[in-house]
Amino acid sequence: MNNTMxxxxxxxxxxxxxxxxxxxxxxxxxxxDAFYNELHHNQFAKYIVLEDEGKIVGYCGAWLVIDEAHITNIAILPEYRGKKLGEALLLKMMEIAKRHGIIRMTLEVRVSNVVAQRLYEKLGFQRGGIRKNYYTDNLEDAYVMWVNI
Structure with missing residues (x-):
């Protein structure tokens, strides 16, 4: 991550x-509307952005409920991928969650998304199950992954 981010x-x-x-x-x-509602109506939602000189290059969202956090989404602009920015975003969200008393974090990831799975595993996430037909666009399964933070 460079100094302008x-x-x-x-x-x-x-x-x-x-x-x-x-x-x-x-x-x-x-x-x-989904993002608007997350920002204004979901008391559990926390969303962060990663900016490069005022341009949003990525973001991460989570629901922090009691002592667990659920990552809702994390994404990086295609031209900024492969630079460990997704890792930096997720680590930042983990830090925020920890400050809010969160002890465990979970997320779902497509079984075909090996790149994301490697990142999550690098940060200590482990597979805890599978959600059959989780993604409605193609009925792909999702791994449920967990980490203690």
Missing amino acids: TFRYMREEDIDQILIVEKLSFTMPWSR
Whole structure:
């Protein structure tokens, strides 16, 4: 990560840039309303962005409920991938979660997304199960992964 990159909490005015990251990262991107609701109506939601000189290059969201965190989404713009930015984002979210008293974190990942699985395993996540037909676009299964933080 270079010196021009910074983390901060997501704001409503970031949604336009977040939607670009979403569309370039996922086959079923979240809508503007979904992000708006997360920011304004979900008391458990925490979202952070990674900026490079004012341009949002990635973001990560989680629901922090009692002592567990559930990663809702994490994405990096394609041209910024392969630079350990996803790892930096997830580590930052883990740090935030820990500050909020979270002791365990979970996420789902496509069984075909080996790159993401390697990152999660590198950070200590382990497979805890499988959700059959989890992804509605192609009915792909998801691994459920957990880590103690």
